[in-house]
Amino acid sequence: MVSANATLAKVTPRINTILDTDKIRADFPILDIKVGNKPLVYLDNAASSQMPQQVIDRLVRYQTAQHANINRAVHYLSEVATLEYEHARRRVQQFVNAQEDREIIFTSGTTDSINLVMHGYGRKFIEAGDEIILTTLEHHSNIVPWQMLAKEKGAVIRVVPINDAGELDIDAYEKLFNERTKFVSLIHVSNALGTINPVKQMIAYAHQQNVPVLIDGAQATPHMTVDVQDLDCDFYVFSAHKLCGPTGIGMLYGKAALLEAMQPYKGGGDMIASVTFEETTYADIPHKFEAGTPPIAAAIGFGAAIDYLCSVGMDQIAAYELDLLNYATEQINEIKGASIIGTAAHKTAVISFTLDGIHPHDIGTLLNEDGVAIRTGHHCAQPVMQRFNVPATSRASFAFYNNKTEVDALITGIRMVQKVFL
Amino acid sequence: MMNTKSLYQEVILDHNRKPRNYGVLDHPSHHAVGHNPLCGDRLDIALNLENGQINNIAFQGESCAICKASASMMTAAVKGKTRSDAETLIQEFREMAMGERDLNHPHHLGHLTVFSGIRDLPTRVKCAILPWHTLHAALNALSSVSTEADNDPVQNAASHPEALNRQANS
Numbered sequence: 377m378v379s380a381n382a383t384l385a386k387v388t389p390r391i392n393t394i395l396d397t398d399k400i401r402a403d404f405p406i407l408d409i410k411v412g413n414k415p416l417v418y419l420d421n422a423a424s425s426q427m428p429q430q431v432i433d434r435l436v437r438y439q440t441a442q443h444a445n446i447n448r449a450v451h452y453l454s455e456v457a458t459l460e461y462e463h464a465r466r467r468v469q470q471f472v473n474a475q476e477d478r479e480i481i482f483t484s485g486t487t488d489s490i491n492l493v494m495h496g497y498g499r500k501f502i503e504a505g506d507e508i509i510l511t512t513l514e515h516h517s518n519i520v521p522w523q524m525l526a527k528e529k530g531a532v533i534r535v536v537p538i539n540d541a542g543e544l545d546i547d548a549y550e551k552l553f554n555e556r557t558k559f560v561s562l563i564h565v566s567n568a569l570g571t572i573n574p575v576k577q578m579i580a581y582a583h584q585q586n587v588p589v590l591i592d593g594a595q596a597t598p599h600m601t602v603d604v605q606d607l608d609c610d611f612y613v614f615s616a617h618k619l620c621g622p623t624g625i626g627m628l629y630g631k632a633a634l635l636e637a638m639q640p641y642k643g644g645g646d647m648i649a650s651v652t653f654e655e656t657t658y659a660d661i662p663h664k665f666e667a668g669t670p671p672i673a674a675a676i677g678f679g680a681a682i683d684y685l686c687s688v689g690m691d692q693i694a695a696y697e698l699d700l701l702n703y704a705t706e707q708i709n710e711i712k713g714a715s716i717i718g719t720a721a722h723k724t725a726v727i728s729f730t731l732d733g734i735h736p737h738d739i740g741t742l743l744n745e746d747g748v749a750i751r752t753g754h755h756c757a758q759p760v761m762q763r764f765n766v767p768a769t770s771r772a773s774f775a776f777y778n779n780k781t782e783v784d785a786l787i788t789g790i791r792m793v794q795k796v797f798l
Numbered sequence: 799m800m801n802t803k804s805l806y807q808e809v810i811l812d813h814n815r816k817p818r819n820y821g822v823l824d825h826p827s828h829h830a831v832g833h834n835p836l837c838g839d840r841l842d843i844a845l846n847l848e849n850g851q852i853n854n855i856a857f858q859g860e861s862c863a864i865c866k867a868s869a870s871m872m873t874a875a876v877k878g879k880t881r882s883d884a885e886t887l888i889q890e891f892r893e894m895a896m897g898e899r900d901l902n903h904p905h906h907l908g909h910l911t912v913f914s915g916i917r918d919l920p921t922r923v924k925c926a927i928l929p930w931h932t933l934h935a936a937l938n939a940l941s942s943v944s945t946e947a948d949n950d951p952v953q954n955a956a957s958h959p960e961a962l963n964r965q966a967n968s
Contacts, residue, residue, distance in 0.1 A: 735862035735863060737862040738806070738864065741921075741922055742803065742806065745803060753838070761838075767837075796807060796810065797806075
């Protein structure tokens, strides 16, 4: 924790405290609600984060004064909406430091983005006998689409194993490559365990073998600075709702040359240059991949959420959450019968844990009695659960608006659960 | 809203730690496996039906406390009952758990009404109901044991002799 403070002091010498959480919490109206008669302690941020008033206000402003369909009419509102939508695209571009805004495709979320790449790239370029590398840590959304492709094409899925701490075995990863390896798709940060994977190193290795790499950044972008040019990934995907934005919107970053070579995923309006019954010419990227009327308000809210996060500062968020993680980890380690699953050296503020003799769903239900919201279950990552030989875990996942008082509420809650089961 | 902690304390203190009829049956006439993919709960129910009466029943599985306690109390409640009495209880329990039954009207649930408050926990209703669904499936199975080798209790018992020692105990 001392080191977290030290890092932060370097980054933001102006402020003494890590983050002014009281001020930040005041931005999130939902944090004031009560569950029963207990104040809400929201520790399910890895599933979905909450929305600050600034983003809510932006959505209201769009709907009250700026809404029309985009890329169509010549009237005032359509022009405003189109400009605001494209402005949001540029905010996303800047957020991940993509070279060009046309490399950012709006999708309905991380799952949609991965499916887009599976259909647009995978179905065009992957053939029978080809191999796709995934990891044990993948969310189901980065497993199932590739299994569908493998089944259709007769391709083969290879899986990078993890160690007991929940870290990828990088030697094993490198050994999986051969002349049939055609694609790597891997999670940046594990949603189930919080492990931060060494994706830059893994991308560099794949590129030595001329294999493109997709990074699932759903759990990374809310918690750290991501630079797609520095990573040199070929594709990067994430959702807005995990970083204080609306649901139903996410993005796909792809290197322009790859996106241009890919086939469209969905056909329809907005993605064409010209249509006759004999032939259709597709629009240029990014529009080639944005068929139909997109969720315009959600895209604009996505941009506003990025504005909000950047006003807090991604490096400050990372340092603050590390401090919170360390505090919570120490507290949970002191509880007899509690075991943390996922003890990687580099983690985001996610703690998956089990309590001896108590099923996670019972833990979740009883914690809810105290207003504490955590996730219980397999976290859409059943291979991770199988690796640790548990059917499910309880997961507390933190955001920058959580504080140590809430960690204490979690700890008190866990001890109460144990008392019920005593 | 009900007091969840008191439900847990009442039910768990007893049935979660000392489940009734926990184990496997040697040669059950009826058997079914219940699965709740969302929670990962899995329950095996095996019973012997003779002359329309459940003369023995056992359950086994991995589940949360609510599911386990519900299974434990269910097996105790239906043991010795006729098939049609068991079906009546299944129906009444399901209705109670889903908040569709007025308990002021006559019913046969007895101690099982401890689960009435589960209707206030919509995400957990299916945990309480799973054993009852599974019993219903077992009673209505066409063959005496499941045709799936993995779910064959006879085979499981044979390959896990220690399981035989955990026979139904009440």
